[in-house]
Amino acid sequence: MKTILDSIKTIAVSVDALIQEGDLGYSTQHNATGDTQLKMDVAADHVIEEALSALAHVRAIISEEKEDVLILDPQAPYTICYDPLDGSSIVDANFTVGAIFGIYEGEPSGASLITAAYVLFGRHIEMVSVERGNPPVRKRFVHGRWHPMDQAFMLNDKGKHNAPGGTQQYWPAYHKAFIDSLFAEGYRLRYSGGMVPDLHHLLVKGGGIFSYPATTDVPNGKLRQLFEVLPFALIFEAAGGQAIDHHGQRLLELAPKHHHDTTPCFFGSNYEINALKKAYGIAE
Numbered sequence: 001m002k003t004i005l006d007s008i009k010t011i012a013v014s015v016d017a018l019i020q021e022g023d024l025g026y027s028t029q030h031n032a033t034g035d036t037q038l039k040m041d042v043a044a045d046h047v048i049e050e051a052l053s054a055l056a057h058v059r060a061i062i063s064e065e066k067e068d069v070l071i072l073d074p075q076a077p078y079t080i081c082y083d084p085l086d087g088s089s090i091v092d093a094n095f096t097v098g099a100i101f102g103i104y105e106g107e108p109s110g111a112s113l114i115t116a117a118y119v120l121f122g123r124h125i126e127m128v129s130v131e132r133g134n135p136p137v138r139k140r141f142v143h144g145r146w147h148p149m150d151q152a153f154m155l156n157d158k159g160k161h162n163a164p165g166g167t168q169q170y171w172p173a174y175h176k177a178f179i180d181s182l183f184a185e186g187y188r189l190r191y192s193g194g195m196v197p198d199l200h201h202l203l204v205k206g207g208g209i210f211s212y213p214a215t216t217d218v219p220n221g222k223l224r225q226l227f228e229v230l231p232f233a234l235i236f237e238a239a240g241g242q243a244i245d246h247h248g249q250r251l252l253e254l255a256p257k258h259h260h261d262t263t264p265c266f267f268g269s270n271y272e273i274n275a276l277k278k279a280y281g282i283a284e
C-alpha cells in the first residue's frame, strides 16, 4: 500500500505541472458521460495510467475518464479507481481542483475500499489519505518535498458551513427546506463547485455539510460512487463524521452494479447529518 500511496505523491506533482502549463483547450475525446474532455483531463489521465500501470499488485485500474476497466494483472489483489481531474469545469476560472483515488481489494464496492486518497491542486499541492481503521493523514508539498501536517482532521459534532450541490430548481422541496433551515440557523455558504476543495474545506474547518441530492435532472445524483463518493466516505468516517445516501444508508455499504454508477450523497459532521435524516424522514 505504501508503494501505491508513494506513487500517488509522484503523480500529484506531475499533474500539478500539467495544470500549471494551463492548456485549457478541448480534446477530440469524450468521457463515459459523453462530456468533451479537456486536453488537461486526457493528459492527467494518461500520467496516472502510466504511473499506476508500473506498480506491482494492481489487478486493474478504472478511470472516471475512461469507459472501460484496464486489467493489468488478473492475479493481483488491488483495483485502483480514480478521478484524474475532479472539477475540470472550474479549472478555467483558476479555481482549486483535485484528484481522487480509491484502492479496493477485490471487486470494487464500499466494503472492499481499503485505502482512499485525494490530492488538492491549490496554492500548495496537498494530499490526504486514509487507510481503513486509521485516522486521515495530511501532507503538503513545499520546496520540492512532502511534509506531514500536524493538523489532524477530526470533525467536531457540529460545523458552520453548508455546501449544497446541484441545481436548486431541480431539488426536491424537502431538500430545499432542509438547506434553508441550515441557513436560518446561521450556517454560511461555502461552495466552489469542486468536490475536492469543497469537502477539504469542511474537513479543515472541523465540520458542516456537503450535499448532492437526488434531483429531477439527475435522480441518481451526479457524483460517481467508485471515483468520488466512496473515497470521501472513508475519509469522512475516519474523521469522525458521517457519509450517507438519501435513504440514510452508509455510503460505505453501497456496491455499484457498474463502475460509472452515481449516487445522491451527503457528507458531514454528526449534527448536520442527523438533522438531514430528520428532514428526509429517514432518522432511525
Ligand code: F6P
Residues within 6 Å of the ligand: 086, 087, 088, 089, 164, 165, 166, 167, 193, 194, 195, 196, 198, 222, 223, 228
Ligand atoms: O464531479 C463533478 C463535479 O464537478 C464535482 O467536483 C462537484 O462537486 C460537482 O460536480 C458540482 O456539481 P454542481 O455544479 O451540479 O453543483
